[in-house]
Amino acid sequence: MEKSSKYSPFITKCANALVKIWNGKCFKVVNECVWEERLCFPDLEENFTYTLAMVSRGLSCAHELIPNKKWEQASKEMKQILENKFRNNFYRSFGKLDDTRMDASLLGLVFPSGIINAKDKRMKKTVKLIEKDLVKDGGLHRYENDEYDGWMWKKKRIARKEVDIGLCLISG
Secondary structure (H helix, E strand, O other): OOHHHHOHHHHHHHHHHHHHOEOOOOEOOOEEOOOOOOEEOHHHOOEEHHHHHHHHHHHHHHHHHOOOHHHHHHHHHHHHHHHHHOOOOOOOEEOOOOEOOOEHHHHHHOOOOOOOOOOOHHHHHHHHHHHHHHEEOOEEOOEOOOOOOOHHHHOOOOOHHHHHHHHHHHHO
16 A cells, blocks of 8 residues: 555645645634744734745645645745745744744755755855854754753753754755
8 A cells, every 4th residue: 555545534634724724825823833932823914934834845745645736736825925025034934024033943944844945045044144143052042032941051962063064064
């Protein structure tokens, strides 16, 4: 049995649910950032950049396994919004109110989503801004003014070398 047919009911249910809450500009429901600390609101037509990239990629993958025009269309709309919205660099979220702060989740535009090519000039600029704004005290903070007080910052267990290697892979 092919994986796509084994998981078809699950893939179909998930993809249909995502398309159902997408209105062509933003999600119809309030959604939470990857860090579970901030919300985007449909009345402000807000989108988290990371969320839009990941959902677009997910719908694209679902369409590759089980061809569906609605999934393909929604995925293309989301990707087009990401392509059109950002001119110089990517940032945390956008809509009627933009949050132009840097966020480590923006690295997800390259991997794992693959929505943006690592060599894209906007991505390269974004990585440089992430390095400038988020690499501190031997660690990569989640976003600007991150107040997380976890073990990783106090003990500096994330080595600067590891952060440099990861960012070099993306910035090329």
